[in-house]
Amino acid sequence: MRAVRCERQGPPEEMKLVELPDPVAGPGEAVVRLHFSGLNHRDVWIRQGLYARIQLPAVLGSDGSGIVESVGPGVDAGLVGKRAVIIPCEKWGPDPAVQGKDFLILGMPRQGTMAEKIAVPASMIVELPQQISFEDAAALPVAGLTAYRALTTRGGLRPGEHVLVTGIGGGVATLAMLFAKAMGAQVSVTSGSDEKLVKARELGAVAAANYKKPGWEKEIVAQAKKPPSLIIDGAGGDGLNNLIGASAPAARIVLYGATRMSPGKLDMAKIFFKQVDIRGTTMGTDDEFRGMIRLVAEHRIRPVIEKIFPLSQTVEAVRLLEESGQMGKILLDCRA
Numbered sequence: 338m339r340a341v342r343c344e345r346q347g348p349p350e351e352m353k354l355v356e357l358p359d360p361v362a363g364p365g366e367a368v369v370r371l372h373f374s375g376l377n378h379r380d381v382w383i384r385q386g387l388y389a390r391i392q393l394p395a396v397l398g399s400d401g402s403g404i405v406e407s408v409g410p411g412v413d414a415g416l417v418g419k420r421a422v423i424i425p426c427e428k429w430g431p432d433p434a435v436q437g438k439d440f441l442i443l444g445m446p447r448q449g450t451m452a453e454k455i456a457v458p459a460s461m462i463v464e465l466p467q468q469i470s471f472e473d474a475a476a477l478p479v480a481g482l483t484a485y486r487a488l489t490t491r492g493g494l495r496p497g498e499h500v501l502v503t504g505i506g507g508g509v510a511t512l513a514m515l516f517a518k519a520m521g522a523q524v525s526v527t528s529g530s531d532e533k534l535v536k537a538r539e540l541g542a543v544a545a546a547n548y549k550k551p552g553w554e555k556e557i558v559a560q561a562k563k564p565p566s567l568i569i570d571g572a573g574g575d576g577l578n579n580l581i582g583a584s585a586p587a588a589r590i591v592l593y594g595a596t597r598m599s600p601g602k603l604d605m606a607k608i609f610f611k612q613v614d615i616r617g618t619t620m621g622t623d624d625e626f627r628g629m630i631r632l633v634a635e636h637r638i639r640p641v642i643e644k645i646f647p648l649s650q651t652v653e654a655v656r657l658l659e660e661s662g663q664m665g666k667i668l669l670d671c672r673a
């Protein structure tokens with residue numbers, strides 16, 4: 338089969354199209370013939386050497402949709418031929434509050450989805466509801482699961498709340514906006530791109546401001562006519578102080594990433610005086626994944642997909658992600 342392998346740390350050109358043996362379903366496993374794979378920032382961090390326990394060369398890619406082609410011993414043969422989306426992680430562990438030490442994300446060390454086929458434990462396969470296309474399904478796994486847990490389990494979102502989602506061009510961020518709206522929230526957004534702010538308004542954002550412009554926090558509060566009581570952020574950096582400043586008293590700020598690394602300083606007085614909760618979140622459990630898929634199917638949510646590249650143009654696709662050129666998700670067509 339054809340697959341894209343990250344050979345070593347370096348520029349995007351290290352993502353090479355290679356020929357590998359077809360995977361075979363072992364005991365308890367199933368082979369999925371992939372239709373689409375989705376890119377995530379994780380794929381970039383790994384190639385740049387900014388990730389834990391890197392093992393290269395490796396076929397990366399954590400998001401995948403396709404059709405179950407074969408199953409191994411001990412797996413119900415009725416799974417063959419089913420439309421499938423793959424849970425992007427395994428071994429969460431017994432405590433729904435936090436993942437255990439054996440928790441793994443698909444795509445290093447296990448072979449990822451930037452390939453024509455993949456073998457995974459059958460327990461990672463979720464049958465795709467008819468309402469969700471293969472394209473949309475491949476946009477959901479990592480970003481959708483992260484957004485869903487951030488808003489629900491960690492964020493405790495209540496209908497009617499004002500939610501601020503930062504960096505709306507991001508894969509997690511666009512889904513967080515769509516999910517929060519479906520759950521009855523009013524959603525405000527930030528972006529470094531005025532064009533993406535316009536798109537977010539078209540998708541239903543009630544307020545939108547450019548985080549590169551000083552005073553954007555006041556702008557959001559003025560447009561929405563109230564401060565956000567829940568903030569979902571994946572950027573971190575010194576901007577965390579602006580988020581604390583923008584938030585309503587007793588707000589929850591849920592952090593799922595640190596694209597801008599750690600803050601150089603932190604306004605401690607504002608955190609305790611405003612009684613703000615700062616909460617971390619990572620991916621989610623298998624039950625949360627199923628809950629996210631149900632939400633998407635019930636509300637007919639359509640993920641925002643910037644562009645679909647053929648597998649053979651993965652380098653170009655990865656460049657677009659690295660330049661933050663996208664609004665939403667970038668996909669690879671594993672059949673092209």
Ligand SMILES: NC(=O)c1ccc[n+]([C@@H]2O[C@H](COP(=O)([O-])OP(=O)(O)OC[C@H]3O[C@@H](n4cnc5c(N)ncnc54)[C@H](OP(=O)(O)O)[C@@H]3O)[C@@H](O)[C@H]2O)c1
Pocket residue numbers: 377378379382479480483503504505506507508509510527528529530533548571572574576593594595596597618619620658661663665
């Ligand atoms: N904990 C987890 O389980 C988990 C899961 C998924 C992702 N993550 C992490 O979360 C982050 C985002 O992931 P992703 O896949 O959604 O990334 P992505 O699609 O590459 O999006 C990154 C976005 O970050 C935004 N951004 C950049 N600088 C910003 C700033 N100063 N303030 C606000 N937003 C800023 C940009 O939005 P604009 O273009 O709108 O400016 C950009 O589009 C990454 O660091 C990733 O590693 C963590």
